[in-house]
Amino acid sequence: MKKKIQFSLVYRDMWQSSGKFQPRKDQLERIAPVIIEMGCFARVETNGGAFEQVCLLAGENPNDAVRAFCKPFNEVGIKTHMLDRGLNALRMYPVPDDVRALMYKVKHAQGVDIPRIFDGLNDTRNIIPSIRWAKEAGMTPQATLCITTSPVHTLDYYMAIADEVVAAGAEEICLKDMAGIGQPAFLGQLTKMIKTKYPDIIIQYHGHSGPGLSMASILEVCENGADIIDTAIEPLSWGKVHPDIISVQSMLKNEGFDVPEINMNAYMKARSLTQEFIDDWLGYFINPGNKHMSSLLLGCGLPGGMMGSMMADLGGIMGTINNLRRKKGDTELTTDDMLVKLFNEVEYVWPRVGYPPLVTPFSQYVKNIALMNLLTMEQGKGRFVMMDDSMWGMILGKSGKVPGPLAPEIVELAEKQGRKFVTDDPRTFYPNALDDFRKEMDENGWEYGRDDEELWELAMHPEQYRNYKSGQAKKNLLADIQKAKDAALGSQLSPEEIAAFKHAKADALVAPVKGQLFWEFGGDGEAAPTVEPHIGKEYAEGDTFCYIVATWGEIVTVPAALGGKLVEINAKQGAKVAKGDVIAYIERPNNG
Numbered sequence: 001m002k003k004k005i006q007f008s009l010v011y012r013d014m015w016q017s018s019g020k021f022q023p024r025k026d027q028l029e030r031i032a033p034v035i036i037e038m039g040c041f042a043r044v045e046t047n048g049g050a051f052e053q054v055c056l057l058a059g060e061n062p063n064d065a066v067r068a069f070c071k072p073f074n075e076v077g078i079k080t081h082m083l084d085r086g087l088n089a090l091r092m093y094p095v096p097d098d099v100r101a102l103m104y105k106v107k108h109a110q111g112v113d114i115p116r117i118f119d120g121l122n123d124t125r126n127i128i129p130s131i132r133w134a135k136e137a138g139m140t141p142q143a144t145l146c147i148t149t150s151p152v153h154t155l156d157y158y159m160a161i162a163d164e165v166v167a168a169g170a171e172e173i174c175l176k177d178m179a180g181i182g183q184p185a186f187l188g189q190l191t192k193m194i195k196t197k198y199p200d201i202i203i204q205y206h207g208h209s210g211p212g213l214s215m216a217s218i219l220e221v222c223e224n225g226a227d228i229i230d231t232a233i234e235p236l237s238w239g240k241v242h243p244d245i246i247s248v249q250s251m252l253k254n255e256g257f258d259v260p261e262i263n264m265n266a267y268m269k270a271r272s273l274t275q276e277f278i279d280d281w282l283g284y285f286i287n288p289g290n291k292h293m294s295s296l297l298l299g300c301g302l303p304g305g306m307m308g309s310m311m312a313d314l315g316g317i318m319g320t321i322n323n324l325r326r327k328k329g330d331t332e333l334t335t336d337d338m339l340v341k342l343f344n345e346v347e348y349v350w351p352r353v354g355y356p357p358l359v360t361p362f363s364q365y366v367k368n369i370a371l372m373n374l375l376t377m378e379q380g381k382g383r384f385v386m387m388d389d390s391m392w393g394m395i396l397g398k399s400g401k402v403p404g405p406l407a408p409e410i411v412e413l414a415e416k417q418g419r420k421f422v423t424d425d426p427r428t429f430y431p432n433a434l435d436d437f438r439k440e441m442d443e444n445g446w447e448y449g450r451d452d453e454e455l456w457e458l459a460m461h462p463e464q465y466r467n468y469k470s471g472q473a474k475k476n477l478l479a480d481i482q483k484a485k486d487a488a489l490g491s492q493l494s495p496e497e498i499a500a501f502k503h504a505k506a507d508a509l510v511a512p513v514k515g516q517l518f519w520e521f522g523g524d525g526e527a528a529p530t531v532e533p534h535i536g537k538e539y540a541e542g543d544t545f546c547y548i549v550a551t552w553g554e555i556v557t558v559p560a561a562l563g564g565k566l567v568e569i570n571a572k573q574g575a576k577v578a579k580g581d582v583i584a585y586i587e588r589p590n591n592g
Helices: 013-015 025-038 051-057 062-076 097-110 130-138 155-167 186-197 214-223 245-254 264-280 306-327 337-352 363-376 389-396 408-416 435-443 449-461 462-470 471-491 496-503
Strands: 007-010 040-050 079-084 112-117 140-145 172-177 201-206 228-231 508-511 515-518 546-549 555-559 565-569 584-589
Touching: 007 245, 007 337, 013 025, 013 040, 025 040, 025 062, 040 051, 040 062, 040 112, 040 337, 051 062, 051 449, 051 471, 062 079, 062 097, 062 449, 097 130, 097 435, 097 449, 112 130, 112 172, 112 408, 130 155, 140 155, 155 172, 155 186, 172 214, 186 201, 186 214, 201 214, 214 228, 214 496, 228 245, 245 337, 306 508, 337 363, 363 389, 363 565, 389 408, 435 449, 449 462, 496 565, 508 565, 546 584
Parallel strands: 007 040, 007 228, 040 079, 079 112, 112 140, 140 172, 172 201, 201 228
Antiparallel strands: 508 584, 515 546, 546 555, 565 584
């Protein structure tokens, strides 16, 4: 029998690679015992990346969620791990040293065993400090090689990084194939080189299934010494996510590897629970396209986890581009046309900005440059004319050193705009910040939390944390869910049925007199210039909704009935209305 292979369930990444939100704390508490019952997982990814940020966006306390999810695994000896973006820690932009260092103490206290520390540029200056902080906190640091396929990402390139992180104290290495475009033979060779030189280093492979290479890659890395394989479960496996544990276990078992058996009754329970979470509300924020694999990803190298947001961005740009094309008399582009154009443009942009591995946040930066290029070329302005500070920060070295050389046109453009290239350690640009956040906590009377976890959460995600504390985040989520439900219902109904559905849940506001409708009036009694209220606007009972100037000149105020959310408008500013005409419908608060 060949060597023993262990499996990890990337439960967090399954959700992030599918949609926007993660399960709630109570849902995680329900699924954890079932994952344990499956009996095949030595590790579970419990948090990291966008997990905590989207918890806050959902009005949930992420610290409570992490503690609750980790606890059952800690009790039975299943290792927990998290994704850590190095300089960016758990967010999309850089984090000061003192906040990063505190993170490892907080996460270890919450029950997380292993941080998977990666840098989107593979710049070890952003990885090595985190290795030290993780070890000081009592965690097992796993350093990460972000895998991609380009002329500069050679075996020697990756081995040089492995040498540095092992020397710095990394006890494990993850091969993070975030777009699934790593070539299987190459990954096998790299695994063998690392294992030959460092036989005691644990190697974990993480490969997305998007372009279809992942199963071959798993087999190659296992044949060459890998120890742990990341997997997923239905209904969120495959697509742009990860291979399913059943298929991976079957393949390796039949190749003679020592792999654990799967309790299929528990697998089906976990599958059913995950589907229940999707049906509850999480499914409203899952892009159906992420359930499909696509060979197109091999050319552009974009990671599966960002495909949902990319398609939303593409839709917005497509509308603008097609407006321009209509004015010029050109044929409008379809979504497929735009997708091919975008992928081709990413292929054009990527080498010119130095081949940054396409992983958060640099995948977003490169995609955004490409999207803006499509727009500005349509406008006749050429390329690289709409790049923000984040995109330039990547190019100039403020986030780290890009792996390859920059194109002369990019260097010339930077110099023309007076931008300075830097070679300093990126950490030096971001001074310590915890004292300022302590002051804010004190001024608001907020508790620092167990092990300073609430202080750390504010420092890591300031805007989201403030909205969470004020209750605004929960209100926003409920509004988004209602909007998504209405949209889902609307896709199944005729226009007449949609109107009937809205009207059944709402109060009709009718004109009390014959006259002319206005939304606002100035202080002198004259109609004020304004735009109509937007759908979704909230009114309290007794609020003024509009005014009607009666035929005899009296200004009649029309109240917003019992208050609620505006769902339909049936009149325009200045319109003539008859007594009894329906002006609008407002959904009553007790109708949700």
